[in-house]
Amino acid sequence: xxxxxxxxxxxxxxxxxxxxxxxxxxxxxxxxxxxxxxxxxxxxxxxxxxxxxxxxxxxxxxxxxxxxxxxxxxxxxxxxxxxxxxxxxxxxxxxxxxxxxxxxxxxxxxxxxxxxxxxxxxxxxxxxxxxxxxxxxxxxxxxxxxxxxxxxxxxxxxxxxxxxxxxxxxxxxxxxxxxxxxxxxxxxxxxxxxxxxxxxxxxxxxxxxxxxxxxxxxxxxxxxxxxxxxxxxxxxxxxxxxxxxxxxxxxxxxxxxxxxxxxxxxxxxxxxxxxxxxxxxxxxxxxxxxxxxxxxxxxxxxxxxxxxxxxx
Amino acid sequence: xxxxxxxxxxxxxxxxxxxxxxxxxxxxxxxxxxxxxxxxxxxxxxxxxxxxxxxxxxxxxxxxxxxxxxxxxxxxxxxxxxxxxxxxxxxxxxxxxxxxxxxxxxxxxxxxxxxxxxxxxxxxxxxxxxxxxxxxxxxxxxxxxxxxxxxxxxxxxxxxxxxxxxxxxxxxxxxxxxxxxxxxxxxxxxxxxxxxxxxxxxxxxxxxxxxxxxxxxxxxxxxxxxxxxxxxxxxxxxxxxxxxxxxxxxxxxxxxxxxxxxxxxxx
Numbered sequence: 001x002x003x004x005x006x007x008x009x010x011x012x013x014x015x016x017x018x019x020x021x022x023x024x025x026x027x028x029x030x031x032x033x034x035x036x037x038x039x040x041x042x043x044x045x046x047x048x049x050x051x052x053x054x055x056x057x058x059x060x061x062x063x064x065x066x067x068x069x070x071x072x073x074x075x076x077x078x079x080x081x082x083x084x085x086x087x088x089x090x091x092x093x094x095x096x097x098x099x100x101x102x103x104x105x106x107x108x109x110x111x112x113x114x115x116x117x118x119x120x121x122x123x124x125x126x127x128x129x130x131x132x133x134x135x136x137x138x139x140x141x142x143x144x145x146x147x148x149x150x151x152x153x154x155x156x157x158x159x160x161x162x163x164x165x166x167x168x169x170x171x172x173x174x175x176x177x178x179x180x181x182x183x184x185x186x187x188x189x190x191x192x193x194x195x196x197x198x199x200x201x202x203x204x205x206x207x208x209x210x211x212x213x214x215x216x217x218x219x220x221x222x223x224x225x226x227x228x229x230x231x232x233x234x235x236x237x238x239x240x241x242x243x244x245x246x247x248x249x250x251x252x253x254x255x256x257x258x259x260x261x262x263x264x265x266x267x268x269x270x271x272x273x274x275x276x277x278x279x280x281x282x283x284x285x286x287x288x289x290x291x292x293x294x295x296x297x298x299x300x301x302x303x304x305x306x307x308x309x310x311x312x
Numbered sequence: 313x314x315x316x317x318x319x320x321x322x323x324x325x326x327x328x329x330x331x332x333x334x335x336x337x338x339x340x341x342x343x344x345x346x347x348x349x350x351x352x353x354x355x356x357x358x359x360x361x362x363x364x365x366x367x368x369x370x371x372x373x374x375x376x377x378x379x380x381x382x383x384x385x386x387x388x389x390x391x392x393x394x395x396x397x398x399x400x401x402x403x404x405x406x407x408x409x410x411x412x413x414x415x416x417x418x419x420x421x422x423x424x425x426x427x428x429x430x431x432x433x434x435x436x437x438x439x440x441x442x443x444x445x446x447x448x449x450x451x452x453x454x455x456x457x458x459x460x461x462x463x464x465x466x467x468x469x470x471x472x473x474x475x476x477x478x479x480x481x482x483x484x485x486x487x488x489x490x491x492x493x494x495x496x497x498x499x500x501x502x503x504x505x506x507x508x509x510x511x512x513x514x515x516x517x518x519x520x521x522x523x524x525x526x527x528x529x530x531x532x533x534x535x536x537x538x539x540x541x542x543x544x545x546x547x548x549x550x551x552x553x554x555x556x557x558x559x560x561x562x563x564x565x566x567x568x569x570x571x572x573x574x575x576x577x578x579x
Contacts, residue, residue, distance in 0.1 A: 021574075021576075051577050052576075055575070055576070055577065058420075058421065059420075060417065060420065060574070060575040060576075061574045061575065061576065062572070062574055079425070080423045080424065080425050081423065083420075083421055083422060083423045083424075084423035086421075088421040090414070090417045090418065090421070090577075091577065092414070093414070093418065094413050094414025094415050094417070094418065095415065095418070096415060098324075107316070107320060108418065108422065110316045111314065111316055111317065111419065111422035111424060112422050112423065113422075113423060152418070
């Protein structure tokens with residue numbers, strides 16, 4: 001499957017990107033475009049190929065075949081320049097235990113060769129005061145290490161941030177602080193590419209999402225559209241007997257239990273609500289569409305990857 | 313070359329380096345003292361025939377003159393251990409250690425090529441090796457001066473000793489670095505680097521102790537650094553050629569292999 005071609009300038013563009021380790025197909029024919037200025041979610045379970053994609057884009061892995069550009073630069077020949085203009089948070093980041101948080105940030109920004117323009121703001125928003133930054137990294141909790149990881153990735157104000165499971169280890173309060181930081185970056189026109197298996201954060205943050213499974217791109221969608229297309233769980237309760245469910249447009253998988261009708265609704269809600277308007281309608285519950293359902297749909301047995309289809 | 317990475321690599325080693333430099337100076341000072349105190353005793357023992365000749369020429373050194381004692385001091389396991397801490401330990405764990413800890417990924421996320429990363433770390437580790445070598449040789453020269461034996465050493469030839477000695481230990485250092493870029497964990501890298509050093513030590517020692525196996529010494533890099541001979545004006549340019557060739561080959565290997573290696577996520 002290929003990603004939706006973009007109308008805007010692609011911050012990341014891959015064409016048939018493939019990475020095999022011997023007989024293991026870590027990534028197969030990945031073609032996608034990440035537009036400049038968007039937050040792009042890269043969703044998939046553990047081992048799906050998310051980190052392999054990121055590591056290939058940054059030059060840690062060499063593609064078996066295919067090509068990619070990042071910020072318009074060739075992934076292979078311009079790798080150093082790509083990393084100059086990019087901020088990267090590795091999954092499960094490792095830091096230098098013998099240094100303080102501040103020394104780690106100083107060291108990495110020196111190596112980056114840029115000013116840490118955003119450091120003070122990021123530390124403030126992620127609640128990393130000077131007293132914490134002056135402590136050795138070895139004394140940090142996992143969450144604090146992750147916060148340092150976020151700061152080191154963004155402190156030099158990169159054009160593109162590539163974040164591998166960025167909220168791992170952050171408490172809910174810090175997750176929300178992190179989401180707010182990403183929202184601000186988007187407003188400033190920065191591009192964020194982040195991998196996650198946390199559906200709610202992808203739903204909360206992303207403009208578009210790609211779903212990857214067993215190294216293959218299963219789908220790429222606008223998050224808003226995806227949610228609009230989702231089936232919503234609907235429960236109706238009537239005064240007296242329930243009407244004939246076939247008269248309710250768009251409702252599927254209907255179950256009638258006395259005065260109660262449950263079913264799933266696809267498509268526009270407004271038309272459905274207009275059609276059921278009746279003085280006998282006592283209660284109506286429409287559960288919000290969840291990306292999780294969309295996600296699970298892609299992972300349903302019917303959605304086989306090429307490799308699985310070939311195996312059958 | 314990344315000077316920031318170079319400086320940080322030195323910073324990681326600074327405490328260890330300070331301790332080893334002090335130990336190296338102490339060991340160096342001790343050599344002329346031992347020579348001054350025991351050379352006559354050893355000479356008497358040699359002439360009496362109690363000790364086989366082979367044992368009186370351990371490696372390529374001897375206690376019968378100060379240059380020979382200096383050779384002995386630099387071929388002694390203690391001196392090898394002191395220099396080896398950096399030439400084998402620091403080199404082989406440098407890149408593989410960063411890889412195993414996961415920090416190599418953080419470093420390589422910066423705008424730095426693997427070639428530059430390798431060169432920056434290699435120059436820093438080679439510098440530590442040079443510092444330890446200078447500390448030992450400085451201790452030897454200082455010790456000789458303190459006990460009034462400076463006239464037995466041609467200190468004008470000391471730069472050649474440094475040149476040859478650095479070439480020798482650079483060969484083991486670059487081998488360690490080559491192993492370091494080849495493995496994802498420091499264990500195999502340090503194991504192979506240590507085995508390489510021990511192999512050369514074995515070839516040198518077995519050849520010096522067993523006359524039928526004297527030919528093995530030629531295959532030992534350690535045999536191509538004889539400070540005693542250099543100090544007495546007998547530097548063989550071939551020795552320099554051999555040790556520097558042995559130093560450069562692993563560099564070429566590392567520069568070819570490291571940029572092409574895949575670096576999957578650390579376990």
